[in-house]
Amino acid sequence: MILIYGDYQHPDNEANVIITRQGLVSDDGIVWGYTETWNITGIMHAETDAELVEKMAALVSAYSVHGGDLVWKKGNTIMHQLVSNNTLSGTRVTKLPDYPRNGNGELTTFRSYAITVEADVSLSEINMNEPQILKYEQSLNYTGTGGAKFALLPTIKGSFQKQQFTESSPVQMVQSGMKVGLGAYPTPDEPLLPYYEHVDRRQLNYASPRKRNGVSIEFPIHWSYTFEHNTAF
Incomplete structure (x- = not known):
């Protein structure tokens, strides 16, 4: 499985994704859309400390930009995707890459990370003449x-x-x-x-x-x- 965010591509089988959807409910109780959240975890590998530092910097740089498309592929088949232009206000990185683990070999030849990206999606197309x-x-x-x-x-x-x-x-x-x-x-x-x-x-x-x-x-x-x-x- 390959995960892509914008122009950044995670190495094959490096990242794992849990996708959740929470309904967007109006004051009148109408469920008119949902917030889709991608909780991303992974372990990056490198042969040297310098290479590991470089990869961590590249990861942070990629996810410091909002509005990227998220694509999760299996071979050439797209299994899940969250296209920014198809959402209400674009994708947003709500949790920049952080590193929740320590010990057990961390920072030797690998580093565990966690990221969260989400976006709001309408259940129907927006009609500018007769809005919902x-x-x-x-x-x-x-x-x-x-x-x-x-x-x-x-x-x-x-x-x-x-x-x-x-x-x-x-x-x-x-x-x-x-x-x-x-x-x-x-x-x-x-x-x-x-x-x-x-x-x-x-x-x-x-x-x-x-x-x-x-x-x-x-x-x-x-x-x-x-x-x-x-x-x-």
């Missing part, structure tokens, strides 16, 4: 009942006096909500009662995208529509 919704919420907030309108007026002495102005009053409703889109901003919900909307009060907020590995992944949008009517909605 990772989170959704909406609420309706009512103000007023349509009943009489009055005020408490000040007096020179004593308590404020209640005075009715009208027999009825307008009722206000605010429709507000938010969505989080995968890879792009989603379309906000339409106003429920466009005839009664105060279009001059409409609010749309395109919040800053949430990033993974420096790449924008989750795009939140918020909306608010204000409606007014003579009676209760």
